[in-house]
Amino acid sequence: MTPFRFPRSASAPADDTAAPRAATARRPWLAAARVAPIVLAGTLVFAGCTATNTAATDDGSSSGDSTVSLAATASVDPGVTAAEAMAENEDPPGEDGDDTWDTADEVAISLDGTTATVADGADATGVSVDGDTVTITAAGTYRLSGELAGQVVVDTADEGLVRIILDGVDITSDSTAALAIVNADRAQVVLADGSENTLADTSSYAEDADVNAALFSSADLEIAGSGSLTVQGNGNDGIASKDGLLVSGGEITVDAVDDGIRGKDEVVIEGGTVTVTAGGDGLKADNAEEADRGYIAIAGGTVTVDAGGDGLDAATDVVIWGGTLDVTAGGGAGSSVSEDTSTKGVKGAVSVIVDGGEVAVDAADDAIHTDNTAHLANGSITLATGDDGVHAEVALTVSGGTLDVTTSYEALEADAIAIAGGDTSVTASDDGVNAGSSLEISGGELVVDAEGDGLDSNGTIAMSGGDVVVNGPTGQGNGALDVDGGFDITGGTLVAGGSSGMAVAPSADAAQASVLVAFSQQVAAGTELQVVASDGTVVATYTAAKSVGSLAVSNADLVNGETYTVTANGSTVGSGVAGEQVSGMGGPGGGTGGGAPAPRG
Structure with a gap:
């Protein structure tokens, strides 16, 4: 059975009074992540959900699914903060004192x-030097x-740190890795100020090779400094650690035939400029066996990834709270989705x-994807995808920041x-x-442009706040709003x-009134x-983004039982009575009277 990590409960630390286990003064990125955590009022909490975890092999193919019931675990909280x-x-790797040393203690190797x-x-x-092989056998x-x-x-x-300063090196191996840390307690690669460094490995490795990257480490590894490093992964990965991997500085460029940067336990980037081109995944953490590992974190720096597979692929969490991340996966949104490789x-x-x-x-496939929960709490997010913009199997929470899904098949799915907030x-x-089961809107601004249903819930929709504008479909087989289990609205503004x-439209017996008007004629875009x-009071204004045949409106100014008229450039195109909404109205001119509603698409 594939190991699965259960999501964290709502009891996780929520403020600065609960410090991480081993936070040190050396980790300002962790302190920064703990400033002003977001607390959601009315955060969705679920129990008894089912989540599926699919482990992927190195070639991107599925190695089997495991389905784990969450009923016996702590509640799933989709509002967990960074x-x-x-x-x-x-x-991640690194301890106090790693960034300073006495130059008199350096061993110079030419x-x-x-x-x-x-x-x-x-x-x-x-x-020791044996021909073309240099071996470092002591900490220092x-x-x-x-x-x-x-x-x-x-x-x-030896216990302790092995610090390797690259000060203008060009190492190329035609048989194995260029730099291989096969045994050490901890390791640090420092890119000397102003230096340019290159590592390139063999074009092929044995299938069972343990060392299989241009820069390989069996121990926790940190890459630091302000120089540059170019890594050519000709045979497999570019940079790989069998423990954790931290990038705290430098200008790092990786080009790999398979994964660009891989850390089994974690990949953390807190600074520097990292550019990855990979035939496989761009950044990868693949420890799915331990609950606190297998994660990718972006805390700072500038990260650019162009991957033939997934841009970022974490066996557990992807956590982003700083820096700049630019990802292209599988050729981008205009490319076809592969059946054999996750993109x-x-x-x-x-x-x-x-x-x-x-x-x-x-991305060719989902721009953001999780088998469990996603939380978009802050920052600026721009997504283009050939499939879903954000896909969460269990729950998705948007509580802040700016989210722009520029192109997608379905924009938000969970x-x-x-x-609860933000500008989406x-x-x-x-x-x-x-x-799939519920959509809850309690704050923020949401603008939807959809050719299918604008807001679609197979269960219920509940709206208590926020501002929502839906530019729905032009085809008659879908609607701006589609809800199977009732649409309760108690606050906020809705124009669809x-x-x-x-x-x-929202339910007739909801606390806040709504009106649905079918037009006598199609109204042109603009x-x-x-x-x-x-x-004569204007209670709502809407500029049609495309040709429209109906309008649903709900806000605090509407009164049930009152008649409202919709005008287009001063001419009346329809009217309706608040609280008397009927679904499945037919085409323009079809009226709002009796009969069973047409089935929804």
Whole structure:
């Protein structure tokens, strides 16, 4: 059975009084993530849900599904913040003091073509040279410079940090990794200020090779400094760690035939400029066996990913709260979705949390995908996709920030969707917002442009606040609003224009009144429509984004039983009585009277 990590409960730390297990002064990114955590009023909480986790093999194919009932676990909270998520995850590599050292303690190693030498006077007991292979056998600080057609290996049983300073190196191996940390307690690669460094590996590895990346580490690895590093992963991955991987600085460029940057336990980027081109996944963390590992975190820096597979692929969480992330996956939204390879933009099996920063995704498949819950809490998010903009199997919460889904099949999809804040704009060739069981809107601004249903719930819709504008379909087979189990509205403003064939409005007995008007004639795009009360008061204004045949409106100014007229450029195109909505009205001129409502598409 594929290991599955259950989502965190609502009891996770929610403020600065609950510090992470091993937070140190060296991790300002973690402190920053814990500032002003978001607390949702009325956050959706579910029990008894079912989540599915599919493990992917290195070639992107499925290795089998496991379905785990969540009924016996803590409640699923789709509103977990970045601070709460990171407080429960394993700390990434790095300890106090790693960023400072005495230059007098450095061991200088000069690479010279097919061999290397240790500088005169340096303590060379921790370095051995055998032809084109340089082996570091003790903890300490080593400064490398020059060119080597061979390999640098770290193999030590010492406790403590092995610090490797790359100061203008070009290492190329035609048989294995260029730099391989095969045994160490902890490791750090420092890119010297102003230096340019290159690592390139062999074009092929044995299928069972343990060392299989241009820069490989079996231990926790941090990449730091301000120089540049170009990594050519010719045979497999570019940079890979079998433990955790932290990037805290430098200008890093990776081009790999398979995954770009892989950390088994975690990949954390807190600074620098990282550019990845990968035939497989761009950034990958694949430990699905331990609850606090297998995550990807973006806390700062500038990250650009162009991947043939998934842009970011985490066995547990993807947590973003700083920096800039730009992802292209599977060729982008205009490319066909592969049946053999996952081509999602940002994928976290347990959760995806965006709590700050700037995120742009262009993906052939879902732009953001999770097998469980997603929370978009803050930051700026722009998504383009050939499938879903945001897809969460269990629940999706939007509580803040700016979200713009520029192109999609369905823009937002989850079993349960809560929109509690933020500024959201979505465009979809099918449904704009599609909820399997419930859609709850309590705040924020939402603008939907959909050719299928605008707001669609197979269960219920409940609206208590916020401002919603739906530019619905022109075809008669869908509606601006589509709800199977009732639409209760107690607050906020709703304006939904679309075709008239499947038009519906909020429930007639809802606390806030609504009116649904079918037009006597189709109204052209760009026309300003006004909803006018019997005393001449304009209670709502809507500019048609496309041709429309009906309009549904709800706000605090409407009164049940009152008649409202809709005018287009001063001419009346229809009228309706608030509280007397009838669904399935037929085409323009079809009226709102009797008969069974037409089936919804």
